[in-house]
Amino acid sequence: MVRTAVALLFSVLCISLPAGRLVAAAGPIPQQAPVNARAQAMVDFKKRVDGYLELRRAVTQKYPEVKETGNPAKIHEREVNLGKGIAMARANAKAGDIFAPVSRQLLTIVENDWNSRSPADQKAMLSELPKGLILKINQPYPPNLPLATAPSKLLAQLPMLPEELEYRLLNRRLLLRDRDANLIVDVVVGTEPNRTE
Amino acid sequence: MRLRHFLLVGLLTLGCGGLVAQQAPTVKPAARSAAAQAAKPSLEISPPREMDSVRFGILGDTGTGDRRQYEVGAQMTKAMQIFPFEFVIMLGDNIYGSERPQDFVRKFEKPYGGILSQKIPFYASLGNHDDPTQRYYKPFNMNGERFYTFKKGDARFFALDSNYMDQPQLKWIEEQLSRANDRWKIAFFHHPLYSSGERHGSEVDLRTRLEPLFVKYGVDIVFAGHEHFYERVVPQKGIYYFTQGGSAKLREGNIRVNSALTAKGYDTDNVFMVAELGKDSMQFQVVSRTGRRVDSGSLPLMPEPKQAEDKSRSQ
Numbered sequence: 001m002v003r004t005a006v007a008l009l010f011s012v013l014c015i016s017l018p019a020g021r022l023v024a025a026a027g028p029i030p031q032q033a034p035v036n037a038r039a040q041a042m043v044d045f046k047k048r049v050d051g052y053l054e055l056r057r058a059v060t061q062k063y064p065e066v067k068e069t070g071n072p073a074k075i076h077e078r079e080v081n082l083g084k085g086i087a088m089a090r091a092n093a094k095a096g097d098i099f100a101p102v103s104r105q106l107l108t109i110v111e112n113d114w115n116s117r118s119p120a121d122q123k124a125m126l127s128e129l130p131k132g133l134i135l136k137i138n139q140p141y142p143p144n145l146p147l148a149t150a151p152s153k154l155l156a157q158l159p160m161l162p163e164e165l166e167y168r169l170l171n172r173r174l175l176l177r178d179r180d181a182n183l184i185v186d187v188v189v190g191t192e193p194n195r196t197e
Numbered sequence: 198m199r200l201r202h203f204l205l206v207g208l209l210t211l212g213c214g215g216l217v218a219q220q221a222p223t224v225k226p227a228a229r230s231a232a233a234q235a236a237k238p239s240l241e242i243s244p245p246r247e248m249d250s251v252r253f254g255i256l257g258d259t260g261t262g263d264r265r266q267y268e269v270g271a272q273m274t275k276a277m278q279i280f281p282f283e284f285v286i287m288l289g290d291n292i293y294g295s296e297r298p299q300d301f302v303r304k305f306e307k308p309y310g311g312i313l314s315q316k317i318p319f320y321a322s323l324g325n326h327d328d329p330t331q332r333y334y335k336p337f338n339m340n341g342e343r344f345y346t347f348k349k350g351d352a353r354f355f356a357l358d359s360n361y362m363d364q365p366q367l368k369w370i371e372e373q374l375s376r377a378n379d380r381w382k383i384a385f386f387h388h389p390l391y392s393s394g395e396r397h398g399s400e401v402d403l404r405t406r407l408e409p410l411f412v413k414y415g416v417d418i419v420f421a422g423h424e425h426f427y428e429r430v431v432p433q434k435g436i437y438y439f440t441q442g443g444s445a446k447l448r449e450g451n452i453r454v455n456s457a458l459t460a461k462g463y464d465t466d467n468v469f470m471v472a473e474l475g476k477d478s479m480q481f482q483v484v485s486r487t488g489r490r491v492d493s494g495s496l497p498l499m500p501e502p503k504q505a506e507d508k509s510r511s512q
Contacts, residue, residue: 070335073298079330124398128325144294146326149388152362153402166361179329 042159044101052090052098052185053162056178059085065180080140083181087138095137098176098186106158106174107190113154125151129171140182141168141175148175241490242276242482247475251350251381252281254312255470257288257422258324258442262304265467266445268486273469274311276484280471284317285309286354288422288441289324289387291337296328305336320347322356324387324422329358346373352381352474359386359421362406370407374414380498381474382416389421389440391430393456396448397423411436415502418479426451426464427483429492435499441483443467463491 063085066078090097099106114122130145141147148168158167161176165185168175172190177183245252254273259266276282292304306313313319313336321337322344323329332339339345343358344366355373358366374382389397390404400423411419412434422442426449430438444467452462463483468491472481476498483492 066330066333068333068335068339068341071298072296072301072334075330075333076296076298079328120398121401127396143296143328147328147360149325149360150363151402152367152406155361155363156406160364163365166363182328182330 038105041101041105045098045159048098048101049162049165053164055089056086056164056181059089079180079182083140083178083183086178086181086183090138093138093185095187095189097137099174099188102159103188106188109157110154110169110172110174110190113151113157126171133170135170135173135175135184135187137184137186139184141177141184143182147177240272240275240279240484240488242279242471242484243493244279245281245473246480247473249350250480251352251474252283253349253472254282254285254317255288255385255420255439255441255472256285256444257420257440258290258425258446259287259308259444260290260292260300260304260326261445262293262300262308263445265447265486266304267308269444269467269469270308270311272484272486272488273309275488276469276471277312277315277317280473280482282317282471284349285312285319286356286385286420287319287321287337288385288420289322289359290326290422290442290446291321291324291331292328293326293446296331301334320354320356322386323358323360325360327360344369346377348379350474351379351476352383353377353379355382355384355416357384357386357407359388359400359403362403367406367410371410371414374410374416377414380476381418381479382414383418383420383474384411384416385420387421388423389428389438389442390419391433391438391458392421392424392440393428393430393453393458393462394424394426394440394448395451395453399458408434408436413502415499417499418496424448424451426462427468427470427492428452428459428463429461429494430458431460432499435502437479437496437499439470439481441468441470444469461492466491 059082063078063082066075069075096103117125128149130148133142133145148170150167150169154169155167161167164179166177166179168177174188175184176186178185292300294300318338319336321331321339323331329343331337332341332343339356343361344356346353346355355370357370388400388403390408391399416436418437418439420439420441422440424440424442425446426440426443428440430440447467448464450464452459452464467486468483470481470483472479478498479496481494481496482490485491
């Protein structure tokens with residue numbers, strides 16, 4: 001919890017710094033400094049992530065973290081039950097529930113990252129994409145498909161997440177996945193023209 | 198039938214051991230005469246060279262559950278009699294496709310049953326086909342962590358999660374590497390920082406993050422998979438790189454011809470690898486599914502980077 005808070009606070013600072021510099025450069029500092037819109041968005045995003053973690057914690061009371069075991073059935077069972085439990089607890093979840101406050105910022109980061117890559121790198125990234133993936137909020141990530149690798153350069157620019165959650169990049173779609181529940185928690189879809197997959 | 202097979206394996210094992218004791222483990226020429234091929238034993242592997250060395254096996258991209266995986270597993274089990282390795286590292290894609298309980302049996306426990314039955318531990322890293330919950334699977338010895346470290350003799354191993362190289366993991370790696378005073382520092386993970394693969398190639402993004410740390414803290418050897426072939430890379434910035442993602446899947450002919458990165462490449466059959474960390478060098482052997490040694494050699498321990506030397510002196 002503390003780690004999450006620190007991580008997100010760090011992200012807020014990182015993202016808000018450039019904007020802060022812009023404000024300072026634009027003219028004299030007003031008496032009442034306006035709220036940095038991007039920082040505010042990050043605070044909202046953090047609240048939503050925390051809300052998800054709170055809900056998740058309630059479900060994990062019923063399905064506690066599995067200890068190391070030689071019985072993969074126990075691991076599988078816990079993953080499935082945790083996923084179903086969370087999905088039930090947020091039965092009305094829809095795209096944007098978590099990402100909405102920062103979706104524009106995230107997509108800008110994703111697009112800038114993509115545009116900064118060489119054609120060869122872009123081609124390699126596209127070749128890694130799992131084929132036939134249909135994304136649905138609150139549904140498991142298809143267990144037969146590989147996980148799209150999250151490029152480390154991109155990860156360094158995105159707001160940090162708690163250990164329970166991870167980003168996955170699928171072409172223009174940025175996915176929020178619950179790592180142990182294998183659940184698609186949220187997705188944000190870019191508006192740029194389709195890249196050839 | 199079974200007795201005959203047993204005798205045959207025993208004879209070949211003895212014969213091979215006798216042969217290789219006199220043989221310097223240098224890289225062998227690929228071309229041989231048909232007569233020499235016919236006279237060859239079914240498993241070309243040399244015994245370890247040093248008494249107290251750290252000996253281990255290396256498998257990558259294993260979890261298909263198909264015939265090729267089983268055949269490599271059988272050869273590796275046989276190899277254990279000549280080259281008794283103490284543990285095996287896995288370079289990711291441990292279980293392809295579905296990860297139901299029965300898949301762990303078919304794609305891991307059965308093909309390596311002969312090794313597991315000798316209580317040889319496996320240490321896994323995660324590939325892009327692996328559900329991160331594999332870290333709870335006891336036979337993978339990940340201690341419930343996506344990235345972890347363990348020590349064997351004079352060597353420290355760092356298993357990384359290259360699918361998700363986020364800031365906490367990078368911070369952890371730096372902390373762990375800065376603390377390590379071991380003679381050998383070995384990193385293993387799924388995505389290769391250097392590769393001549395036509396399909397994937399080098400993971401430049403990841404390299405930008407990891408290589409400076411590896412260089413700074415004196416990592417000696419890096420093992421990766423992902424590419425379904427074997428490649429020994431020309432040393433880069435004082436570090437030896439191996440790609441060994443061909444232990445079950447095979448991407449035939451995928452190594453770019455005339456790649457400046459390749460010291461030795463093999464992309465025509467599946468392989469396993471064994472290595473021995475001695476006082477001053479690492480011996481390695483790469484053996485194909487049919488028992489042919491396709492690469493071997495001795496790599497000297499590189500000098501420690503200055504910073505690490507200074508650090509160890511001050512402690």
